[in-house]
Amino acid sequence: MKVHVSALTLLRWLAQRESASVSEITASGLMSSREASDVVRYAMRNGAAERVNTGASARGSARYRSTGVPLPEPRMAPAGASFDGLLSAWGIAQQPPELPAVRTRVYQIEDNGQDRRGENRLGKLKLND
Numbered sequence: 001m002k003v004h005v006s007a008l009t010l011l012r013w014l015a016q017r018e019s020a021s022v023s024e025i026t027a028s029g030l031m032s033s034r035e036a037s038d039v040v041r042y043a044m045r046n047g048a049a050e051r052v053n054t055g056a057s058a059r060g061s062a063r064y065r066s067t068g069v070p071l072p073e074p075r076m077a078p079a080g081a082s083f084d085g086l087l088s089a090w091g092i093a094q095q096p097p098e099l100p101a102v103r104t105r106v107y108q109i110e111d112n113g114q115d116r117r118g119e120n121r122l123g124k125l126k127l128n129d
Contacts, residue, residue, distance in 0.1 A: 004074040006031055006039045011048055014066040019052045021061040040064055046071050 013030055014020060025036040043049035044064070048071050052063040087094050 003039055003042045004071060006035060007043045007046075007048065007071055010036070010039050011043060011066050011071070014049065014064065017065075019063040019065040021063050023061055043071070 010025065010030065013025070013028070022033060022036045022040060025031065025040075026033045030036070031039065040049060043066075044051070047069045048067055049064050050067050052065050084094060
């Protein structure tokens with residue numbers, strides 16, 4: 001979200017210039033060098049900025065300019081991974097089927113530190129006195 005806001009600021013700044021390098025963006029006080037690099041990459045990925053000097057003539061620092069393409073709106077909530085398409089393509093049920101339950105028994109063993117005669121295992125003392 002912060003990169004999106006910074007990219008909007010950078011694109012407004014670039015719209016007033018023909019082109020600029022990351023060092024010029026940093027020198028203007030608009031943002032730090034690291035942030036400028038990240039923001040330029042973000043804007044380029046979304047088609048809102050482009051590199052001006054490419055190929056053999058690209059010696060020195062790269063220059064960037066605004067393309068005029070608006071940035072897409074940022075997502076408010078991160079999209080969770082969804083495997084529903086794969087599950088249906090593979091024929092796997094998304095909801096587990098209801099299977100008949102087999103008759104079950106639950107056994108619970110109580111361990112309270114006594115043996116069968118009611119005596120304490122450690123001291124052989126009767127606790128029922």
